[in-house]
Amino acid sequence: MGLQAPRGTRDILPAERIYWQQLEATARQILDRAAYREICTPIFEQTSLFERGIGEATDIVGKEMYTFQDRGDRSLTLRPEGTAGVVRAYIEHGLYSQGGVQRLWYLGPMFRYERPQSGRYRQFHQLGVEVLGSADPRADAEVIALALDILKALGLEDVTLMLNSVGDRDDRAHYRQALVDYLTPYAADLDPDSQDRLHRNPLRILDSKDPRTQAIVNEAPRLLDYLSASSQQHFEQVQSLLEELGIPYQINPTLVRGLDYYTHTAFEFQQGSLGTEGTVCGGGRYDHLVEELGGPATPAIGWAMGLERLILLMGDRPKEPSPVPHLYVVTRGSSAERQGLVLAQQLRHQGYIVEVDFSGSSFKNQLKRANRSGATHCLVIGEEEAAAQTVQVKWLASGEQEQVAQADLLSAAGRSRLFGEQ
Numbered sequence: 171m172g173l174q175a176p177r178g179t180r181d182i183l184p185a186e187r188i189y190w191q192q193l194e195a196t197a198r199q200i201l202d203r204a205a206y207r208e209i210c211t212p213i214f215e216q217t218s219l220f221e222r223g224i225g226e227a228t229d230i231v232g233k234e235m236y237t238f239q240d241r242g243d244r245s246l247t248l249r250p251e252g253t254a255g256v257v258r259a260y261i262e263h264g265l266y267s268q269g270g271v272q273r274l275w276y277l278g279p280m281f282r283y284e285r286p287q288s289g290r291y292r293q294f295h296q297l298g299v300e301v302l303g304s305a306d307p308r309a310d311a312e313v314i315a316l317a318l319d320i321l322k323a324l325g326l327e328d329v330t331l332m333l334n335s336v337g338d339r340d341d342r343a344h345y346r347q348a349l350v351d352y353l354t355p356y357a358a359d360l361d362p363d364s365q366d367r368l369h370r371n372p373l374r375i376l377d378s379k380d381p382r383t384q385a386i387v388n389e390a391p392r393l394l395d396y397l398s399a400s401s402q403q404h405f406e407q408v409q410s411l412l413e414e415l416g417i418p419y420q421i422n423p424t425l426v427r428g429l430d431y432y433t434h435t436a437f438e439f440q441q442g443s444l445g446t447e448g449t450v451c452g453g454g455r456y457d458h459l460v461e462e463l464g465g466p467a468t469p470a471i472g473w474a475m476g477l478e479r480l481i482l483l484m485g486d487r488p489k490e491p492s493p494v495p496h497l498y499v500v501t502r503g504s505s506a507e508r509q510g511l512v513l514a515q516q517l518r519h520q521g522y523i524v525e526v527d528f529s530g531s532s533f534k535n536q537l538k539r540a541n542r543s544g545a546t547h548c549l550v551i552g553e554e555e556a557a558a559q560t561v562q563v564k565w566l567a568s569g570e571q572e573q574v575a576q577a578d579l580l581s582a583a584g585r586s587r588l589f590g591e592q
């Protein structure tokens with residue numbers, strides 16, 4: 171059998187990459203306008219960062235990490251998510267000492283050992299934002315609003331914002347006890363994963379997809395009823411800000427994020443048509459993570475979007491025509507070939523997209539390829555043109571053509587006459 175990409179990974183071929191570029195450009199523009207700045211952290215980190223930052227009782231740390239020993243016998247892990255690395259960098263570089271709020275975003279591959287299916291891979295990509303240093307509910311509303319702006323700009327119109335509050339640590343400790351007390355008599359009826367979580371991470375049982383467990387959970391005490399007055403107030407402020415921003419939401423009392431460090435606001439954007447893989451964005455507040463990883467107490471909030479799922483939903487959007495003329499250079503004969511390459515480089519320096527045919531085949535075959543390439547114009551240099559230092563400019567759409575001096579093509583006036591303003 172031939173070589174194949176590892177299970178759960180996929181190649182993004184040039185035709186699909188166009189959509190990725192569009193997605194990235196859109197996100198970058200929206201985040202730039204809100205003064206978020208890009209950060210890149212390593213693709214692998216010390217395993218202990220994720221154990222401490224995500225939590226040992228989570229699925230990610232428990233069974234999804236790609237962990238290995240390097241040749242120096244260090245335990246390293248391919249990052250399963252972006253937040254832990256960003257927080258590590260924030261602490262390591264003392265970004266908190268720059269005062270004020272840090273608004274950061276990142277984009278890159280993440281790795282989780284999961285059962286691959288449509289919209290679920292072992293290497294996938296996330297775009298994420300993190301706002302560090304503000305406990306203000308406006309930060310919660312701002313990150314949610316930006317996520318929605320990005321989803322809408324990509325053409326996802328019918329996404330639903332699901333919202334919940336998981337309170338603070340104290341609220342959760344009280345609730346956790348009430349939940350365990352309620353669930354214990356039903357322990358034998360829970361699905362095996364949930365039985366396992368009953369004492370390790372009972373809140374995650376709320377998230378179970380098993381119908382029998384769900385039926386039991388539906389009657390369970392609600393986390394929202396255990397919020398302290400200040401948690402309650404934060405949650406109400408977030409809701410009223412969303413209303414002022416005109417952002418509809420649904421409260422989902424069983425929405426709990428899978429990561430231990432979340433506090434207060436938890437949210438997801440869901441798109442109906444993707445089924446269980448319908449969550450395109452998930453996030454929430456994590457007011458204790460920075461401190462848990464050794465930094466100063468710093469409230470924070472963020473989200474991450476799964477880009478493969480977004481690309482699936484962006485669907486077959488028409489390709490936007492390139493605003494820059496795209497030239498295809500066809501040559502025949504060694505002197506013409508050399509001139510063609512030099513001319514191409516000079517035109518590229520002027521900002522044109524220039525593709526050179528290296529096949530050495532007949533004019534007819536090269537012209538066929540020019541037509542398939544998506545180019546707007548073909549530049550033809552044969553032996554006669556090479557001798558006279560000229561070039562035939564051919565408009566591929568109309569077939570019209572004109573002979574011009576190469577020097578003319580390289581003058582600003584000549585180029586703008588032939589190809590329009592650059």
Ligand code: ATP
Nearest residue numbers: 284289290291294428449450451452474475476479
């Ligand atoms: P799920 O419940 O679908 O497993 P999650 O809670 O594990 O999601 P997060 O850790 O919050 O997901 O990651 C944020 C987003 O990243 C998800 O909403 C999803 O769009 C995407 N994502 C997560 N895991 C994968 C994966 N294995 N393949 C593709 N996208 C993923």
Ligand code: MG
Nearest residue numbers: 229282284428
């Ligand atoms: Mg998951």
